Amino acid sequence: MDQLAVYDLGRMPYGEALVIQRQLLQLRQKDWIGDTLLIVEHPPVLTLGTRGDYANIYLPTAQLADSGIEIFEVERGGDVTYHGPGQIVGYPIVKLAQFTGGIRSFITAMATAIIDLLRADYNLVAEQRFDKYSGVWISETKIVAIGVAVKSGVTMHGFAFNVNTNLKHFDWINPCGLSKGVTSVEHELGYWVDFDLIKKHVIMNLATAFHKEPIIHTLEDLAEVLVYAKT
DSSP states (O other): OOEEEEEEEEEOOHHHHHHHHHHHHHHHHTTSSOOEEEEEEOSSEEEEOTTOOGGGBOSOHHHHHHTTOOEEEOSSSSSEEEEOTTEEEEEEEOBGGGSTTHHHHHHHHHHHHHHHHHHHHHOOOOEEEOGGGOEEEETTEEEEEEEEEEETTEEEEEEEEESSOOGGGGGGBOGGGSOOEEOOHHHHHTSOOOHHHHHHHHHHHHHHHTTOEEEEEOHHHHHHHHGGGGO
8 A cells, every 4th residue: 555654743833834835745746755744733824725815804914913813825726714723734745646536536535534534533424515615514614624736746735624723713704705604523512622633533534535554754754854855
């Protein structure tokens, strides 16, 4: 079975993780590394995708800046989304060619991994939606936002899974420009859930959905890999 290199970045500012993503993307495009998954938790931040509209950010940019909240315009699909503590963010950097259905098959694999986890571990029924309602939903509220980019056949960006996320922070935006609600595992269950445990299950389920064996690496391993991105 092919391997999936996994790096848990812990809590890391969005800009730092984005630099790492782009470095690993270049290495994967050159086949200097194999398929890779970054798992990270970000401090509060807003990102705008390729269809992003600043009108969907309700707070003035100056007010956000005063609170230390940055806005990043990135190459993923979709509109505006929020990342913050209590949210598992995954960035798979993989060759898309292995997914016979292309980008739709890749996105479905990510969504299915979390849908299966929600059902098996928490008895929560979720479903995947496409088009402007892309992501994973529980009834009419989104629990996983998905936005990806493909560069020279390699994916980047990925998903944001609300676990113990502060949902009040979504009041800063019109999430994905849809005027729809958001939810989290904590909100659905009514209690805080073990973040580290659910993170482990996300990694395992994603690897299974990608038909790969997850190999957990250290941040020291990652530093050694990134040396090649500078050569």
